[in-house]
Amino acid sequence: MPYTMIVALAIHIVSAVIWVGGMFFAYSVLRPSMGTLEHAPDRLRLWRAVFARFFRYVIIEIVLLLGSGYWMIFMEYGGFGAVGLHVHIMNLTGLLMMALFAHLWFAEWSKFRRFVDEEDFPAAGARLNRIRMIVATNLGLGWITIIIGATGRYWG
Numbered sequence: 001m002p003y004t005m006i007v008a009l010a011i012h013i014v015s016a017v018i019w020v021g022g023m024f025f026a027y028s029v030l031r032p033s034m035g036t037l038e039h040a041p042d043r044l045r046l047w048r049a050v051f052a053r054f055f056r057y058v059i060i061e062i063v064l065l066l067g068s069g070y071w072m073i074f075m076e077y078g079g080f081g082a083v084g085l086h087v088h089i090m091n092l093t094g095l096l097m098m099a100l101f102a103h104l105w106f107a108e109w110s111k112f113r114r115f116v117d118e119e120d121f122p123a124a125g126a127r128l129n130r131i132r133m134i135v136a137t138n139l140g141l142g143w144i145t146i147i148i149g150a151t152g153r154y155w156g
Contacts, residue, residue: 048117
């Protein structure tokens with residue numbers, strides 16, 4: 001395996017782990033733990049701070065996933081015609097995840113951030129619920145994508 005392929009694959013895997021692992025942590029660990037904060041405004045402010053940091057990483061990981069993935073497909077394998085079905089499915093699920101994140105970023109996150117900053121906590125809570133649903137959907141897609149990426153080369 002050429003050195004460039006090893007580097008691209010490592011970048012691709014680490015970027016996926018950071019994005020999906022971050023969603024798993026936020027959804028499965030942080031979210032249930034938020035109940036220990038007594039006041040809803042405190043929870044919403046903490047979510048705002050967490051998302052502000054995590055979403056910056058997600059943007060970086062998306063760029064790295066796209067760059068490394070398409071590098072491997074076009075520079076190492078010779079294009080989509082030369083890769084297996086699992087790569088096509090991974091590409092599709094990855095693009096769906098990115099589209100959902102774009103909606104989250106441009107619609108839900110921007111409104112949530114504004115509502116928290118304006119201390120309109122009922123409206124922020126409603127936006128947080130929408131963000132939660134998008135994260136849950138993306139987390140499921142992320143698991144599917146990881147499983148396909150890890151097992152696809154062994155399909156019939």
